[in-house]
Amino acid sequence: MIVDRLIEWFPTSAAWPGITFIVAVILCAVPVFLFIAVYALVAIYGELKISSFIQDKVGPMGQGVGLHAWRWGLLQPVADALKLILKEDIIPSSADKKLFILAPFIVFIGAFIAFSALPFSQTLIIADMNIGIFYILAVSSLGVIGIILAGWSSNNKWSLYGAMRSAAQIVSYEIPAALSIVAVIMLTSTMSMQGIIQYQSGLIWGFLPNWLLFNNPFTFLAFFIFFISGVAECNRTPFDIPEAESELVAGAFTEYSGMRYAFFFLSEYANMFVVSGVAASAFMGGWQSPIPGMLDTPGWGLFWFMSKSMFLIFMMIWFRWTFPRLRVDQLMDVCWKGFIPISLVNIFGVGIWHLIVG
Amino acid sequence: MYRDFGTVLIFAMLAIVLVYVPLFIQSLVAPSQKTPDKLDNYECGEEPEGSAWVQFNIRFYVIALIFLIFDVEVVFLFPWAMVFKDMGMVAFVEMGIFLLILIVGLAYVWKKGDLDWVKYNVKYGRGRYRQKASQTEGETVGSI
Numbered sequence: 384m385i386v387d388r389l390i391e392w393f394p395t396s397a398a399w400p401g402i403t404f405i406v407a408v409i410l411c412a413v414p415v416f417l418f419i420a421v422y423a424l425v426a427i428y429g430e431l432k433i434s435s436f437i438q439d440k441v442g443p444m445g446q447g448v449g450l451h452a453w454r455w456g457l458l459q460p461v462a463d464a465l466k467l468i469l470k471e472d473i474i475p476s477s478a479d480k481k482l483f484i485l486a487p488f489i490v491f492i493g494a495f496i497a498f499s500a501l502p503f504s505q506t507l508i509i510a511d512m513n514i515g516i517f518y519i520l521a522v523s524s525l526g527v528i529g530i531i532l533a534g535w536s537s538n539n540k541w542s543l544y545g546a547m548r549s550a551a552q553i554v555s556y557e558i559p560a561a562l563s564i565v566a567v568i569m570l571t572s573t574m575s576m577q578g579i580i581q582y583q584s585g586l587i588w589g590f591l592p593n594w595l596l597f598n599n600p601f602t603f604l605a606f607f608i609f610f611i612s613g614v615a616e617c618n619r620t621p622f623d624i625p626e627a628e629s630e631l632v633a634g635a636f637t638e639y640s641g642m643r644y645a646f647f648f649l650s651e652y653a654n655m656f657v658v659s660g661v662a663a664s665a666f667m668g669g670w671q672s673p674i675p676g677m678l679d680t681p682g683w684g685l686f687w688f689m690s691k692s693m694f695l696i697f698m699m700i701w702f703r704w705t706f707p708r709l710r711v712d713q714l715m716d717v718c719w720k721g722f723i724p725i726s727l728v729n730i731f732g733v734g735i736w737h738l739i740v741g
Numbered sequence: 742m743y744r745d746f747g748t749v750l751i752f753a754m755l756a757i758v759l760v761y762v763p764l765f766i767q768s769l770v771a772p773s774q775k776t777p778d779k780l781d782n783y784e785c786g787e788e789p790e791g792s793a794w795v796q797f798n799i800r801f802y803v804i805a806l807i808f809l810i811f812d813v814e815v816v817f818l819f820p821w822a823m824v825f826k827d828m829g830m831v832a833f834v835e836m837g838i839f840l841l842i843l844i845v846g847l848a849y850v851w852k853k854g855d856l857d858w859v860k861y862n863v864k865y866g867r868g869r870y871r872q873k874a875s876q877t878e879g880e881t882v883g884s885i
Contacts, residue, residue: 408751411748412751468770472773495756496749509748510745538782547797557812565815572827642767645763716858724847
């Protein structure tokens with residue numbers, strides 16, 4: 384959408400169609416990268432402060448001479464980023480060097496290209512593909528390959544255990560997540576992100592916004608299955624057994640330092656946003672206003688989408704500091720013996736509901 | 742169509758550049774004083790014992806196999822979900838039969854105990870891990 388408009392806007396589009404296209408995409412991609420970076424800084428600060436308040440302490444209050452924002456330690460994430468870039472870049476001598484270097488690239492590509500199909504508002508979507516939501520589900524699992532590579536190439540026992548657990552967990556939780564999205568597509572009959580959001584306009588039951596979350600009891604359940612699976616796919620607590628600090632040091636990323644580690648970290652936060660964005664679009668009406676007909680210009684659309692996503696990210700942070708970590712066998716049991724049977728039954732439920740109620 | 746996926750291709754290539762640039766900046770500003778001890782693997786400060794490239798538990802392989810079956814199933818469900826509203830009852834019954842076969846498969850795997858992460862060969866084990874009458878009391882197979 385944005386790419387198409389930029390191409391129309393360029394005067395020389397007839398002479399160099401290929402070059403114009405590439406320039407238009409780069410003009411879209413750089414702001415997306417800046418958005419991810421700024422959002423990650425905000426989310427890291429938010430995580431520090433929220434965790435502190437949950438644990439009844441004050442969190443970062445200052446960063447020392449020369450890096451002191453007004454108060455509340457606002458520059459803490461900036462100081463973290465500076466620290467990471469000034470760290471020595473260490474590749475263990477016994478590691479598989481090529482794969483070790485390749486891993487952060489793959490993880491970051493998987494997180495970054497998912498943003499090209501996220502609908503930020505009515506007009507603000509980089510590529511409104513006809514298979515949008517399927518594409519996001521597909522590329523967001525690319526990160527598994529990077530994590531396996533990181534764990535295997537480090538030649539470190541912690542990394543190997545972490546990577547194997549992480550891969551098993553991510554691929555397992557992908558199935559309930561995808562099955563809940565199937566329940567959504569059965570009702571919307573389209574996989575385009577904008578199409579799914581447009582389906583959710585208007586009112587339902589007379590007073591609720593027509594979000595799929597409220598559409599019927601089965602999609603209500605599907606939202607929770609999708610969101611919890613999403614939390615598990617991001618390897619966040621309570622599903623963080625792959626990088627459990629107290630037993631596996633840092634899981635697959637044990638041997639990484641400096642910017643290489645920072646990109647794994649950035650990708651984790653980017654994945655959180657992708658999961659929240661998809662959950663907000665598919666179940667909570669994306670850029671639709673909660674009161675239909677009020678405040679639904681594209682500018683407000685961006686506001687609604689961001690506030691819904693940020694609310695879900697806040698929920699993830701809240702989970703992290705509230706629930707204890709699940710044991711590895713409980714983790715797999717929740718997925719294979721809980722979520723997958725429930726979401727399979729859910730599909731039948733949505734089908735029967737549609738055939739009977741309409 | 743080509744525009745959408747061309748966008749994705751350029752995004753992916755740009756992602757490589759965007760990772761490379763900070764790494765390059767780091768190589769300029771960060772210190773680099775390598776010593777053999779520093780380049781060793783981290784194993785809680787001890788000297789690493791052997792390589793980490795070892796055989797690991799077969800259970801991951803089983804999970805990967807079950808995952809493959811279910812992932813292919815999900816891929817089949819997506820085109821069906823697109824036409825569900827048009828085809829109505831016919832589509833529902835057809836997919837119901839397809840799903841039932843897979844649910845039977847899941848039930849079989851569950852019953853056989855392949856979904857149990859920690860497998861016991863003790864008397865409380867389930868499925869094929871139940872202790873045979875002739876076996877003496879074994880130990881829990883370790884988990885990673």
